[in-house]
Amino acid sequence: MLVSSSFGTLDDGSDVTAYTLGTDGGLQLTVLDLGATVARVRMPGAGSGLADVALGLATARDYAAPTNPYLGATVGRYANRIAGATFTLDGVRHDLAPNEGPTCLHGGPGGFSTRRWSLAGAHDHSLELSLVSPDGDQGFPGEVTARVRYTVSTERVTIEHEATTTAPTVVSLTNHAYFNLAGGGTVDEHRLTLAADAYLPVDRLSIPLGHPEPVQGTPFDLTAGGEVGQRVADRHPQVRQAGGIDHPFVLRGQGLRAVARLEHPPTGRSLEISTTSPSLQVYTGQKLDGSLLDRDGRVLGRRGGIALECQGYPDAPNQPAFPSTVLRPGEEYRTTTVWRFSRR
Numbered sequence: 302m303l304v305s306s307s308f309g310t311l312d313d314g315s316d317v318t319a320y321t322l323g324t325d326g327g328l329q330l331t332v333l334d335l336g337a338t339v340a341r342v343r344m345p346g347a348g349s350g351l352a353d354v355a356l357g358l359a360t361a362r363d364y365a366a367p368t369n370p371y372l373g374a375t376v377g378r379y380a381n382r383i384a385g386a387t388f389t390l391d392g393v394r395h396d397l398a399p400n401e402g403p404t405c406l407h408g409g410p411g412g413f414s415t416r417r418w419s420l421a422g423a424h425d426h427s428l429e430l431s432l433v434s435p436d437g438d439q440g441f442p443g444e445v446t447a448r449v450r451y452t453v454s455t456e457r458v459t460i461e462h463e464a465t466t467t468a469p470t471v472v473s474l475t476n477h478a479y480f481n482l483a484g485g486g487t488v489d490e491h492r493l494t495l496a497a498d499a500y501l502p503v504d505r506l507s508i509p510l511g512h513p514e515p516v517q518g519t520p521f522d523l524t525a526g527g528e529v530g531q532r533v534a535d536r537h538p539q540v541r542q543a544g545g546i547d548h549p550f551v552l553r554g555q556g557l558r559a560v561a562r563l564e565h566p567p568t569g570r571s572l573e574i575s576t577t578s579p580s581l582q583v584y585t586g587q588k589l590d591g592s593l594l595d596r597d598g599r600v601l602g603r604r605g606g607i608a609l610e611c612q613g614y615p616d617a618p619n620q621p622a623f624p625s626t627v628l629r630p631g632e633e634y635r636t637t638t639v640w641r642f643s644r645r
Contacts, residue, residue, distance in 0.1 A: 303425055308333055308340070309361040315417070317361040320428050327455035328642060331357075335364055336414040337430045337449045339373035339478050341596070342458065344570070344642040346484075354570065354642065356479040356606040357596040365415070368593060371477040374414035375449050375462075376407035378434055378441050379626070380475040381549070381582055381615035384508045388618035390442070390469055390627065397440035404506055407477070409439035413447065414477070427452040436468065443468030445628075449476075457641045464634040472628045473613035474636065479586060479606030480572060482565035487604040488586065489530030494562040495523040497550035497581065501614070502539055508616050509623075513551045521548065526562075529607065533585050545587035545604065549580045549615055557637055561609055569645030576611035576638040579624050584608040611638045 308319040319340060323329035329351060331341035339355060346352030356372050358364050364372070386399035386409075398409035407414060413432060422429035427450060434445040443466040450461040462474040481488055499513035500521045516522040520535035533545040540546065552560045560581055561574040574581075586604045593601045614623040628634050
């Protein structure tokens with residue numbers, strides 16, 4: 302099933318299109334061409350109904366507003382933060398557009414999440430969108446052509462990001478969905494398990510301080526699982542500084558492998574995430590301050606959702622010890638992430 306429909310208009314009068322993919326009796330995924338945004342994920346619930354398990358907004362203008370905290374968006378050209386909104390590549394300094402104090406966050410104020418993506422392909426259970434980012438876009442070098450492909454099966458959403466460039470640049474793409482398997486309230490009762498033995502401590506601007514630190518003996522040790530509410534209440538200095546968790550975790554292994562499991566015991570719903578990316582940013586939604594309403598008119602309050610962002614290391618262009626995120630002409634950037642939903 303693939304159905305397209307209008308999702309309303311923007312201030313300039315242009316129409317935003319929503320594409321809904323799904324299978325009979327299985328998952329339903331709605332994607333907007335604005336920001337290649339996952340606007341809705343619905344999984345089979347009790348009886349014959351479907352349950353919303355990802356946060357979403359009501360209108361196209363809500364998604365286009367600067368107050369939108371990247372709900373479901375495809376973020377780039379560089380996911381997460383680049384310190385000082387600058388980096389040097391091949392001896393050339395590139396000054397970027399800052400949008401979080403002095404920092405370039407998620408590609409800058411005009412990043413990929415703000416753009417209209419073009420339809421590149423559509424089938425019963427898959428959708429491909431593309432975007433051309435010109436040389437110098439937000440200060441980044443090279444013309445980059447990015448693609449994202451969403452494929453839906455009975456219980457899985459597969460997200461494939463690809464990119465090519467005309468000049469040496471840096472690329473890290475991810476989807477910024479916020480999950481709430483309860484369908485409302487906070488994620489405090491959710492249980493999170495990670496295949497990560499180390500994390501990256503950050504400074505007050507959320508920039509990684511340097512080398513990874515072991516999670517053992519800290520609230521960041523989620524190797525055997527832990528309740529979100531308990532971990533964000535911990536008095537660890539890194540948790541207190543961030544007001545919760547907003548940190549990159551160093552994932553075990555390489556290739557497509559299972560790296561995270563999010564569970565909501567009261568409903569029996571769970572989400573397993575597999576990825577080819579080296580890092581997972583866990584953000585417990587502590588900056589959701591109640592100023593936004595969701596698609597149903599409910600207040601989006603603190604910890605109303607949790608973002609699990611598969612990506613390259615934050616600030617890798619400025620930290621040579623991190624895995625490289627450099628993309629050169631003739632190369633192709635590729636990552637795959639799979640969301641597998643299930644219910645007891």
